[in-house]
Amino acid sequence: MTQRKSRAARRVDLIDAARRAIIQHGVEGVHLNQIAEEAGLTSGAVLYHYPDLRDLLIEAHHAGMERFHERRVRAASGIADPAVRLVTTIRSGLPDGPDDTGVRLLCELGGAAGRNRVYATLLTTLFDRQVSMYQAILETGAAQGVFRLAHDSETIGRNLVALEDAYGYRVIARHHSIDPDTAVELILGYARLATGHPLQAPAR
Numbered sequence: 001m002t003q004r005k006s007r008a009a010r011r012v013d014l015i016d017a018a019r020r021a022i023i024q025h026g027v028e029g030v031h032l033n034q035i036a037e038e039a040g041l042t043s044g045a046v047l048y049h050y051p052d053l054r055d056l057l058i059e060a061h062h063a064g065m066e067r068f069h070e071r072r073v074r075a076a077s078g079i080a081d082p083a084v085r086l087v088t089t090i091r092s093g094l095p096d097g098p099d100d101t102g103v104r105l106l107c108e109l110g111g112a113a114g115r116n117r118v119y120a121t122l123l124t125t126l127f128d129r130q131v132s133m134y135q136a137i138l139e140t141g142a143a144q145g146v147f148r149l150a151h152d153s154e155t156i157g158r159n160l161v162a163l164e165d166a167y168g169y170r171v172i173a174r175h176h177s178i179d180p181d182t183a184v185e186l187i188l189g190y191a192r193l194a195t196g197h198p199l200q201a202p203a204r
Contacts, residue, residue, distance in 0.1 A: 007049070010049060011049050011050075011059075013039055014035070014039055014041075014046060014049055014050065014056060015056070015059050015060050015063050016060075016063075017035050017036075017038035017039035018030070018035050018038075018056050018057060018059075018060035019060045019063070019064055019101070019105055020038045020101075021034045021035045021037075021038045022057070022060060022061075022105060022108055023101055023104050023105055023108065026108060026111075027057065027061075027108045027109060027111065027112045027119070028111075028112055028115075030057070032046060032047070032053055035053075035056070058118055058119075058122075061105070061109050061119065061122055062122060064102060064105040064106070064109075065106065065109075065122060065123075065126045067102060068102045068103070068106065068126075069126065069129060069130070071092060071102070072089060072092040072093060072130070072133065073133070075088050075089070075091075075092040076088050076089050076092070076137070081146075082137055082138075082140050082141030082144060082146045082147065083141065083146055083147075083195075083197050083199055083200075085137050086134075086137050086138070086141065086191065086195070086199065087188065087191075087199050087200065087201070087202055088202065089133065089134065089137060090160065090164070090184060090187050090188065090191065091180075091184050091202050093130070093160075093161070093164035093168070094164060094167065094168050094171065094180050094183050094184060094187075095168055095171045095172055095180060096180060097171065097179075097180060098171060098172055098173075098174045100171075100172070103168050103171075103172055104172055106123075106126075106168075107168075107169055107172050109122065109123060110123060110165075110169075127161055130157075130161045130164075131154065131157040131158050131161055132157070133157075134153070134156065134157035134160050134161065135153040135154060135157045138153040138156055138157065138195070139153050141195065141197070146197060147195040147196060147197055148195065148196035148197075149194065149195060149196070150193060150194050150195075150196065151194065156191075156194045156195075159190065159194070160187065160190070160191065160194075163186070163187045163190060164187065167183035167186060167187060168183070170183065171183055181201070184201055184202070185201055188201060
């Protein structure tokens with residue numbers, strides 16, 4: 001039993017090392033020796049746990065997306081007011097700055113998705129989960145009379161996620177006039193029109 005736990009822990013360490021290497025070298029430019037260096041292991045030790053490097057890269061991306069999604073769910077959990085919950089969810093979908101590792105990993109994955117069906121499927125699944133997350137907030141707010149939706153909840157949810165992706169990339173790319181606070185306000189501009197609610201930007 002102890003050996004199994006040790007091996008499971010080592011695989012978690014390798015997944016984290018792969019994430020760091022992908023962010024540094026790019027999803028299509030990362031090599032086995034770079035992941036091994038990040039993990040403090042030999043290349044042979046990495047291959048012992050992951051004989052096919054592609055499996056490790058896929059797991060690293062999957063883990064990164066799960067952490068990103070779970071962080072968003074946690075940020076909004078326990079917030080009863082749909083308006084506050086919507087604003088909080090919008091903010092949690094954007095990077096904290098250009099060096100936000102979670103969003104940078106998603107950007108790397110997005111760049112390779114057009115050439116890799118597995119990556120494309122992972123991103124599509126994440127997109128749909130986030131849309132569903134928004135739909136639940138929007139429909140709850142509409143049912144409570146807090147929101148007056150200009151379109152159906154799926155359309156609004158898709159637009160919100162697409163705006164997050166676009167402005168999140170601008171922040172990661174260090175656009176000179178789009179920082180996280182600016183990105184939040186730009187997305188809220190659309191959300192106000194879509195919900196009929198004067199959503200307030202979150203306090204810094």
